[in-house]
Amino acid sequence: MTISLVKGQKVDLTKxxxxxxxxxxxxxxxxxxxxxxxxxxxxxxxxxxxxxxSAILLSGNGKLAKQNNxxxxxxxxxxxxxxxxxxxxxxxDGDGDDEQIFIDLKKVPADVEKVLVVVNIYQCEVRxxxxxxxxxxxxxxxxxxxxxxxIRFNLTDNYAGRTALIVGEIYRHNGExxxxxxxxxxxxxxxxxLAQQYQ
Numbered sequence: 001m002t003i004s005l006v007k008g009q010k011v012d013l014t015k016x017x018x019x020x021x022x023x024x025x026x027x028x029x030x031x032x033x034x035x036x037x038x039x040x041x042x043x044x045x046x047x048x049x050x051x052x053x054s055a056i057l058l059s060g061n062g063k064l065a066k067q068n069n070x071x072x073x074x075x076x077x078x079x080x081x082x083x084x085x086x087x088x089x090x091x092x093d094g095d096g097d098d099e100q101i102f103i104d105l106k107k108v109p110a111d112v113e114k115v116l117v118v119v120n121i122y123q124c125e126v127r128x129x130x131x132x133x134x135x136x137x138x139x140x141x142x143x144x145x146x147x148x149x150x151i152r153f154n155l156t157d158n159y160a161g162r163t164a165l166i167v168g169e170i171y172r173h174n175g176e177x178x179x180x181x182x183x184x185x186x187x188x189x190x191x192x193x194l195a196q197q198y199q
Contacts, residue, residue, distance in 0.1 A: 002140075005153040005181040013141065013150065013170065014105070014177045021106045022144035025117055026097030027053045027167065029137040049129055050122040053099040053167075054191045055083050056198060060113040063198055069112070070195045071101065082107035083115060102144065103170065105177055114171040118194060124163040125189050132160025139167045141179055153181040164188040 003011055014020050031049045057069035057078055064070070071078050076085045086100040103115060117139060121129050131137075137155040142148065153168060162185030169180045188194035 002149045003151045005151055005179075007153075007157065007181055007183040009153075010178055010180045011151055012176060012178050017143070017150075020143055020145075020177075021104060023103040023105065023170070024142040024144045025055075025101040025103065025168075025170070026140045026142060027100070027117070027119060027138070028096065028098050028140075029119070029134045032133055032135040049127075049133060051098065051134065052120050052122050052191060053085070053101060054118050054120065054194075055085070055101050055103075056116040056118060056195055057083060057108075057112045058114040058116055058198060059111050062114070064195065065109070065111045067199075070191060072191045080107060080109045080112075082109070082112075097140075114169050116169045116198075117167045118164060118191070119167055120164045120188060120191050120194065122190075129163075130160060131162045131165060131185060132158065134159070137165070137167075139181075141170070151179055153183065155183050157183060157185070159185040162186060164194050 005011060029051050052073050054070060054072035057065050059065040066079060068079055071083045071085050082104050084102040101117060124130060138152060140152040141150045143150055159165060164186050166182045166184045166186060168182050171178055171180065
């Protein structure tokens, strides 16, 4: 049964889920319709927005455990092999997850305490785009072994002017893994810029 979370809520993942080790973190979004006025009246269209999901592997002090511990569209697997990216989706069109991140909790090295899941808008400055132009954004965590959706967090805040979202985090606590629904908007033109904040 799926647990629907609100911003700031935390939930246990592995406690009570014996043997849970393989997770699929699905992220989805859709471009919002915008209205443009022309000679022949108003016309609605959806802008072409390329959102990119990424995972940042952090140590206990909230810093990058290793310099290259950023899993994203141009680095699809972490050095330890515990976190993998499904690949780039350029539009966000269609139903279901737009991008996925796969996590093998048993392979996450001891120096990694947290996997931060973030979304950026590719070329946001050039295209003059922000998350106010996105609707129906969500993150969900699925048990990869049986495809059961464990949790879902719908991002409903107004993120106008924000070019990156810190969506959620999977973190260790007393030997168990938990999920925190973060849902914070921030300014970062690229995943590398965002990752620098954790160095």
